[in-house]
Amino acid sequence: MTARERIAGNVAGYVDDRTGAAKWMKKNLQKVFPDHWSFLLGEICLYSFIILLLSGTFLTFWFDPSMREVVYEGAYEPLQGVKMSAAYASALEISFEVRGGLLMRQIHHWAALIFMVGIVVHLLRVYFTGAFRKPREFNWIIGVGLLTLGIVEGFLGYSLPDDLLSGTGIRIAEAIIQAIPVVGSYLSYFAFGGAFPGLAFIPRIYIVHVLILPGIFLALITVHLMLVWYQKHTQFPGPGRTEKNVVGYPLMPVYMAKAGGFFFIVFGVTAFLGAVASINPIWLYGPYNPGQISAGSQPDWYMGWLDGLVRMAPPIETYLFGYTISWNILIPGLILPGIMFTGLALYPFIESWITGDKREHHLLDRPRNAPNRTAIGAMALTFTLVSLINGGNDLIATHFDLTINQMMWFSRIGVIVLPPIAFIVTKRICLSLQRADRDLVLHGRETGRLVRMPNGEFVEVHEPISAEKAWLLTSHEQIAPLELPEVDESGVRRPAALRNKIRNRLSRAHAVAVPKATETERRELEGHH
Ligand code: HEM
Numbered sequence: 001m002t003a004r005e006r007i008a009g010n011v012a013g014y015v016d017d018r019t020g021a022a023k024w025m026k027k028n029l030q031k032v033f034p035d036h037w038s039f040l041l042g043e044i045c046l047y048s049f050i051i052l053l054l055s056g057t058f059l060t061f062w063f064d065p066s067m068r069e070v071v072y073e074g075a076y077e078p079l080q081g082v083k084m085s086a087a088y089a090s091a092l093e094i095s096f097e098v099r100g101g102l103l104m105r106q107i108h109h110w111a112a113l114i115f116m117v118g119i120v121v122h123l124l125r126v127y128f129t130g131a132f133r134k135p136r137e138f139n140w141i142i143g144v145g146l147l148t149l150g151i152v153e154g155f156l157g158y159s160l161p162d163d164l165l166s167g168t169g170i171r172i173a174e175a176i177i178q179a180i181p182v183v184g185s186y187l188s189y190f191a192f193g194g195a196f197p198g199l200a201f202i203p204r205i206y207i208v209h210v211l212i213l214p215g216i217f218l219a220l221i222t223v224h225l226m227l228v229w230y231q232k233h234t235q236f237p238g239p240g241r242t243e244k245n246v247v248g249y250p251l252m253p254v255y256m257a258k259a260g261g262f263f264f265i266v267f268g269v270t271a272f273l274g275a276v277a278s279i280n281p282i283w284l285y286g287p288y289n290p291g292q293i294s295a296g297s298q299p300d301w302y303m304g305w306l307d308g309l310v311r312m313a314p315p316i317e318t319y320l321f322g323y324t325i326s327w328n329i330l331i332p333g334l335i336l337p338g339i340m341f342t343g344l345a346l347y348p349f350i351e352s353w354i355t356g357d358k359r360e361h362h363l364l365d366r367p368r369n370a371p372n373r374t375a376i377g378a379m380a381l382t383f384t385l386v387s388l389i390n391g392g393n394d395l396i397a398t399h400f401d402l403t404i405n406q407m408m409w410f411s412r413i414g415v416i417v418l419p420p421i422a423f424i425v426t427k428r429i430c431l432s433l434q435r436a437d438r439d440l441v442l443h444g445r446e447t448g449r450l451v452r453m454p455n456g457e458f459v460e461v462h463e464p465i466s467a468e469k470a471w472l473l474t475s476h477e478q479i480a481p482l483e484l485p486e487v488d489e490s491g492v493r494r495p496a497a498l499r500n501k502i503r504n505r506l507s508r509a510h511a512v513a514v515p516k517a518t519e520t521e522r523r524e525l526e527g528h529h
Pocket of ligand 1: 038039045049119123131143144146232
């Protein structure tokens, strides 16, 4: 034993005698994780969150969250002598005078964008593979909470510099708060500490942005990861993988090395983007002034769909008992997002109600084998995408030589018509893919080799697929639809007949599938070949 090993051993022994950590570490460091590239998406969220904490802490050393009016005398000539808030002036200082400041600002902003992409794509992987099913429903709900908080946190972040773009965004937030019936204007006065914009808002959202939300994030991410740990990770079906085991590599050393390396890849990509790609050049927008707005104002992408919904809303208002109800903001700004997020959070429960499936699931689905779920996802994505496109209606109109009216009507009609079309098309594609799988199992792979038979007929030679592949394509379960009869055995109508009828219908729609190839069918065809 070398001297170094002896010292390390002594230190480890000293710590273990006092904490008993060795047993715990041994058990947990050997924990096995399954391997699939899509399981890295959650890690991208985690690493960009760490980058956000580090770069954000750097920015707090110079950022001055104050609405105090100052006259700019800094290094950026075009704004010299302009009156602005201390917040905006300090953001300019970070950009032009603090060493590495602009790089840090850009890394922070890019990390926020990547964080949100990571969250959304991670959510889609969890959704389309059915990883949210029992026992992971709580983790799904925590995830929806993280998504919501991420949107709010990002919005508050780019509102802080108090430039013309961020002020415009806050103005929209004020309009949405005011649209809440009856209490809206009181809530707005409460949030802004008086009339808009007031002096209180920036200091308030600063505390929320740097302290309250990051604290909640830390707590929720910890619980999220503890649940992944405790419930174990799901896995795709494969040889030896069952609902009761996890096949993969141990945390130490395989995943420690992989995760460490991956952290640096995420950090490297973010730093590269921060170094070469300009993001949120606030000096070009100028300080916020409620009387001005710049052309082509765009929110960050994760807010774009909400902005797009508000932009396409028809001007409907009702005057009731002395109150104005602005449906044009209330519906796209609050009611629709409320329905979308509630639906998202409740989806695991809705699906298990429809299928009647209350069992645990640790093996993932291929999206094509759950056509209804996949189609619902495609429908929701299409709705969000049309809204997002309309969030950039002004820029799209100028770039593609269209009018704003054309864009507006495209999105108003598109947001209603395209999602159901996406549903039908996706469901059909899934069923076609199931049919292709069935053909593959029964008739083998098309080789592209044509053979002429003695009778002159041309046939293509098919090659049987491996037994492993055939097993993979047929190992999934096809759940039968629920049968909840309207009357019981003695002919008496069951209670909640209507609810049962709806459930039957939904369950039937959910269970539509191309019957997978059975072993008997395979054998019969083998004899035939
Ligand atoms: C701050 C944001 C988030 C972080 C840091 C995060 C992190 C992670 C990590 C590292 C994993 C394990 C690896 C993987 O499956 O990718 C995981 C799993 C999981 N996440 Fe997230 N996540 C976040 C947001 C979300 C969201 C928005 C949802 C869904 C609404 C979600 C739902 C889940 C579920 C259900 C699992 C278990 C998946 C399984 O076992 O297959 N997470 N998360």
